[in-house]
Amino acid sequence: MGYVFDLRGVLSGQYLDWFLIGVATTLALTCAAWCLAMAMGIVLTLIRMIPLPPLGWLVALYVEYHRNVPLLVQIFVWYFGVPSLLPRPARQWINAHHGEFLLAAIALGLASAAYIAEDIRSGIRSIPKAQYEAARSIGFGYLGAMGYVVLPQAMRIAVPPLINQTLLLFKNTSLAMAIGVGELTYRTREVESYTFKTFEAFAVATAIYLAISFGIMALGAYSGQRLKLEAR
Amino acid sequence: MIRFENVDKWFGTMQALAGVSGEVGRGEVKVLVGPSGSGKSTLIRTVTRLEAIQGGRVLVDDIDIASRKVDINRLRQRVGFVFQAYNLFPHLSAIGNITLGLTKLRGMGKAEARERGLAELARVGLAEKADEMPGQLSGGQRQRVAIARSLAMDPQVMLFDEPTSALDPEMVGEVLVVMKQLAAAGMTMICVTHEMGFAREVADEIWFMERGAVLERGKPTDLIDSLGHPRLQGFLRTVSHGGDIHR
Numbered sequence: 481m482g483y484v485f486d487l488r489g490v491l492s493g494q495y496l497d498w499f500l501i502g503v504a505t506t507l508a509l510t511c512a513a514w515c516l517a518m519a520m521g522i523v524l525t526l527i528r529m530i531p532l533p534p535l536g537w538l539v540a541l542y543v544e545y546h547r548n549v550p551l552l553v554q555i556f557v558w559y560f561g562v563p564s565l566l567p568r569p570a571r572q573w574i575n576a577h578h579g580e581f582l583l584a585a586i587a588l589g590l591a592s593a594a595y596i597a598e599d600i601r602s603g604i605r606s607i608p609k610a611q612y613e614a615a616r617s618i619g620f621g622y623l624g625a626m627g628y629v630v631l632p633q634a635m636r637i638a639v640p641p642l643i644n645q646t647l648l649l650f651k652n653t654s655l656a657m658a659i660g661v662g663e664l665t666y667r668t669r670e671v672e673s674y675t676f677k678t679f680e681a682f683a684v685a686t687a688i689y690l691a692i693s694f695g696i697m698a699l700g701a702y703s704g705q706r707l708k709l710e711a712r
Numbered sequence: 713m714i715r716f717e718n719v720d721k722w723f724g725t726m727q728a729l730a731g732v733s734g735e736v737g738r739g740e741v742k743v744l745v746g747p748s749g750s751g752k753s754t755l756i757r758t759v760t761r762l763e764a765i766q767g768g769r770v771l772v773d774d775i776d777i778a779s780r781k782v783d784i785n786r787l788r789q790r791v792g793f794v795f796q797a798y799n800l801f802p803h804l805s806a807i808g809n810i811t812l813g814l815t816k817l818r819g820m821g822k823a824e825a826r827e828r829g830l831a832e833l834a835r836v837g838l839a840e841k842a843d844e845m846p847g848q849l850s851g852g853q854r855q856r857v858a859i860a861r862s863l864a865m866d867p868q869v870m871l872f873d874e875p876t877s878a879l880d881p882e883m884v885g886e887v888l889v890v891m892k893q894l895a896a897a898g899m900t901m902i903c904v905t906h907e908m909g910f911a912r913e914v915a916d917e918i919w920f921m922e923r924g925a926v927l928e929r930g931k932p933t934d935l936i937d938s939l940g941h942p943r944l945q946g947f948l949r950t951v952s953h954g955g956d957i958h959r
Contacts, residue, residue: 610795610797610799611801613762613799614799616788617760617762617788617862618789618813618861618862619785619789619813620813620816620817621785624817628816629801629812633802
């Protein structure tokens with residue numbers, strides 16, 4: 481007996497709702513982690529530019545930890561490890577407020593920040609020193625020159641690798657299912673185990689992941705075009 | 713206004729400035745000439761501490777700029793610097809380049825800063841290019857925007873580091889016109905340039921530098937018209953391309 485491919489079974493009624501909730505959760509998790517990653521990435525970059533060696537080592541340690549420890553382990557550390565260190569009221573608060581989502585966002589965001597910091601750093605390196613000098617010559621201090629002149633240009637140059645990181649972050653949100661975040665992969669497993677339509681369920685998930693990934697890539701190509709800088 | 717006292721500057725083991733002394737009075741225009749590597753650019757870069765010095769002193773308004781009391785960022789607002797490669801900020805429009813310092817350093821409102829920026833652009837003949845990006849401007853226009861950017865900060869001195877050297881020949885004139893206007897308006901200026909016609913016309917004094925020292929200084933007419941040092945005459949022949957000097 482041949483396998484009959486039939487999407488109707490997984491795309492109707494409550495199963496469709498589960499997929500939609502999964503997509504919404506995946507997107508929310510991506511957004512939350514992304515904001516944290518960008519903020520932390522910029523902070524790490526700025527810290528690294530302060531000419532104090534111990535600070536540089538700290539950032540290097542941060543980057544190496546997040547790049548060399550499996551992301552799933554990092555998520556477990558945040559979900560199982562960190563709360564056990566917290567005082568009881570904090571633990572209760574986390575449990576009462578979708579702690580798994582919050583902690584997954586933190587784990588994903590901090591890991592992504594390590595890569596983003598590297599991307600921004602190479603963007604900064606590609607800005608000629610003369611730009612910094614010109615800003616200083618007008619009377620800007622170090623922070624002003626970095627903030628108004630160097631970083632805005634470096635961020636534009638960093639757009640393609642940052643889009644890449646965004647894509648990776650988006651796909652890595654699927655790991656959050658391991659701690660029970662009801663994102664797309666988690667919901668897909670649910671649909672699959674209720675309907676026994678294994679192939680259809682994952683076909684739908686695959687199509688959704690692909691569609692959103694292409695969306696992110698298109699956004700990247702568009703902003704890359706718009707932000708392109710010409711001669712100084 | 714600006715005084716150099718026995719200024720020494722080393723790049724590693726290479727001495728870039730060797731005991732340079734000299735004074736630039738208010739409203740004066742000094743032109744620095746000399747072969748590349750002679751220390752001209754390095755000398756003017758010491759005025760705003762873009763280059764630190766290892767010996768001697770640089771004074772602006774009788775204050776040692778290396779002193780701890782000097783707020784270097786305030787000093788730099790008073791001393792405009794124009795670079796050979798313009799160094800406009802490519803992510804900002806022409807007017808945006810000019811208003812950045814006004815809004816962020818002077819605390820001016822956006823409208824007021826724009827008005828001031830437009831006035832400066834008009835002064836260099838580029839009012840209609842206010843909203844163009846640097847990439848859309850020619851080299852000469854970019855350099856004029858860069859000059860306007862410095863002027864907007866109300867500098868008391870303008871330093872020019874070979875402002876026309878990166879330009880195509882047909883664009884040199886438009887930049888020199890702006891510089892001549894500035895000189896005529898009484899701006900104190902130190903210009904590193906090979907434009908001897910400009911030097912002859914506006915310089916109060918020419919300093920001829922070689923190997924980190926001022927070898928010769930004097931009025932343009934005296935120096936250029938064969939009274940100067942034999943090395944200077946040799947140098948002038950190489951930059952004159954014939955005809956420019958003895959016009």
